Amino acid sequence: xxxxxxxxxxxxxxxxxxxxxxxxxxxxxxxxxxxxxxxxxxxxxxxxxxxxxxxxxxxxxxxxxxxxxxxxxxxxxxxxxxxxxxxxxxxxxxxxxxxxxxxxxxxxxxxxxxxxxxxxxxxxxxxxxxxxxxxxxxxxxxxxxxxxxxxxxxxxxxxxxxxxxxxxxxxxxxxxxxxxxxxxxxxxxxxxxxxxxxxxxxxxxxxxxxxxxxxxxxxxxxxxxxxxxxxxxxxxxxxxxxxxxxxxxxx
Amino acid sequence: xxxxxxxxxxxxxxxxxxxxxxxxxxxxxxxxxxxxxxxxxxxxxxxxxxxxxxxxxxxxxxxxxxxxxxxxxxxxxxxxxxxxxxxxxxxxxxxxxxxxxxxxxxxxxxxxxxxxxxxxxxxxxxxxxxxxxxxxxxxxxxxxxxxxxxxxxxxxxxxxxxxxxxxxxxxxxxxxxxxxxxxxxxxxxxxxxxxxxxxxxxxxxxxxxxxxxxxxxxxxxxxxxxxxxxxxxxxxxxxxxxxxxxxxxxxxxxxxxxxxxxxx
Numbered sequence: 001x002x003x004x005x006x007x008x009x010x011x012x013x014x015x016x017x018x019x020x021x022x023x024x025x026x027x028x029x030x031x032x033x034x035x036x037x038x039x040x041x042x043x044x045x046x047x048x049x050x051x052x053x054x055x056x057x058x059x060x061x062x063x064x065x066x067x068x069x070x071x072x073x074x075x076x077x078x079x080x081x082x083x084x085x086x087x088x089x090x091x092x093x094x095x096x097x098x099x100x101x102x103x104x105x106x107x108x109x110x111x112x113x114x115x116x117x118x119x120x121x122x123x124x125x126x127x128x129x130x131x132x133x134x135x136x137x138x139x140x141x142x143x144x145x146x147x148x149x150x151x152x153x154x155x156x157x158x159x160x161x162x163x164x165x166x167x168x169x170x171x172x173x174x175x176x177x178x179x180x181x182x183x184x185x186x187x188x189x190x191x192x193x194x195x196x197x198x199x200x201x202x203x204x205x206x207x208x209x210x211x212x213x214x215x216x217x218x219x220x221x222x223x224x225x226x227x228x229x230x231x232x233x234x235x236x237x238x239x240x241x242x243x244x245x246x247x248x249x250x251x
Numbered sequence: 252x253x254x255x256x257x258x259x260x261x262x263x264x265x266x267x268x269x270x271x272x273x274x275x276x277x278x279x280x281x282x283x284x285x286x287x288x289x290x291x292x293x294x295x296x297x298x299x300x301x302x303x304x305x306x307x308x309x310x311x312x313x314x315x316x317x318x319x320x321x322x323x324x325x326x327x328x329x330x331x332x333x334x335x336x337x338x339x340x341x342x343x344x345x346x347x348x349x350x351x352x353x354x355x356x357x358x359x360x361x362x363x364x365x366x367x368x369x370x371x372x373x374x375x376x377x378x379x380x381x382x383x384x385x386x387x388x389x390x391x392x393x394x395x396x397x398x399x400x401x402x403x404x405x406x407x408x409x410x411x412x413x414x415x416x417x418x419x420x421x422x423x424x425x426x427x428x429x430x431x432x433x434x435x436x437x438x439x440x441x442x443x444x445x446x447x448x449x450x451x452x453x454x455x456x457x458x459x460x461x462x463x464x465x466x467x468x469x470x471x472x473x474x475x476x477x478x479x480x481x482x483x484x485x486x487x488x489x490x491x492x493x494x495x496x497x498x499x500x501x502x503x504x505x506x507x508x509x510x511x512x513x514x515x
Contacts, residue, residue, distance in 0.1 A: 047407060047410070050407065050410050050411040051410050051411075051413075052406070052407050052410035052411075068411060069411075070407065070408065070411035072405050072407050072408055075404065075405045075408070077404070078280055078282070080279045080280055080452075080455055081280045081403070081404075081461065082455065082458045082459050082460060082461065082463070082464055083404075083460060083461055084459060084460060087460050087461070088404075091397055091400060091401050091404075092397070092401075092412055093397055116459065132408075142411075144407075
């Protein structure tokens with residue numbers, strides 16, 4: 001039984017279709033990563049899953065009693081709003097002090113509960129957002145480019161934390177990322193999105209798929225090399241025969 | 252006790268300060284200062300309409316303020332920058348209101364009283380309306396407090412927690428319209444936004460939590476009302492503007508405290 005099942009989802013903003021007939025599912029305990037160029041509808045897909053955008057077609061079905069923890073892309077805390085980390089984590093209501101300490105420890109920032117939210121560094125802030133997502137004991141964590149603005153070390157250690165959280169709690173993770181090299185090694189499954197699902201599969205399968213290369217070019221050779229030596233791919237891609245007239249390379 | 256006009260005035264000021272404090276915090280956090288201004292300015296049109304149709308001023312101003320706030324919410328994100336949109340709507344509403352008032356040949360109204368308030372002329376009936384409205388605003392905001400805060404922090408975070416940010420925006424809009432309607436007698440349409448923003452801004456450096464800031468803003472607002480009234484009596488100055496002056500001095504004071512803390 002999947003935690004969340006997206007079926008034939010289409011999303012449109014005004015006259016612009018950002019997602020067409022996207023299908024996706026996340027099973028318990030797995031880490032699924034969505035990659036794709038800017039404007040490929042990655043964020044729209046996550047927003048549709050949390051119910052922030054209404055699809056024009058298709059459906060998002062959550063399993064029974066599945067709780068979702070969401071880590072937004074970037075959260076700007078206005079300097080005029082005084083709020084401590086502990087107060088921020090208490091916002092959903094019914095949260096105890098012990099739960100706050102647990103969530104902060106799980107997120108790797110145990111000593112921050114009294115700090116002001118607006119004073120945190122980028123890395124600390126993302127971990128506090130992670131703690132907030134963890135506090136409801138989610139079955140599924142959704143991360144929208146959670147490491148934006150972090151340096152390479154910061155984001156690598158953030159993803160290690162995610163992996164550890166998965167091990168400790170058994171929750172599934174669905175995340176968006178730009179950092180192909182980090183993400184590819186940490187994911188069980190990768191979905192390559194560009195308005196529609198271009199290709200999906202294990203990181204190795206996706207990295208060598210022609211659709212993926214059409215999107216990200218050969219400039220990411222470094223990322224791909226990680227897999228090339230291990231996998232002599234002879235897989236086939238079924239009937240993926242949609243056209244790929246987009247050739248923009250990844251940043 | 253209520254026979255004394257000074258006591259009635261003080262109670263009216265305290266009532267407005269109470270409603271304005273939590274709402275003012277959200278106005279500051281969400282950067283809606285100009286939005287508050289626009290809503291307040293529209294109220295003068297409400298005054299004209301109420302007098303023309305001999306309705307209660309409270310109902311008239313509240314209806315127009317609500318209409319204005321809803322129009323702004325509806326038009327936002329449709330090709331105009333928010334500040335341009337608000338600039339157009341706020342000042343045209345004020346201008347149309349002033350023109351509309353001039354058509355009311357039968358009634359003589361003291362326009363100054365609506366522009367700058369007439370707190371010393373607050374009646375027992377006014378007091379009931381002010382405290383009723385203030386109570387409603389405080390109750391509304393306390394009820395939605397967590398949801399409002401979550402929606403203010405991040406809309407997607409709100410969605411993920413099952414909160415509809417548009418509904419929370421509507422709650423604030425309604426609260427704003429009520430506050431404008433009750434504050435018109437006390438500080439007048441031109442200074443309502445000041446009562447919303449200045450106490451909240453003055454409370455910011457003194458607070459560590461959102462709740463703390465709302466309470467501090469309430470205390471500063473009440474203090475400004477009481478001290479302002481007293482000062483207006485002593486120096487024989489207009490009461491509404493004097494209250495706002497005291498609030499502004501408090502803001503200055505808290506800014507000084509903040510910079511001392513930062514350097515020390």
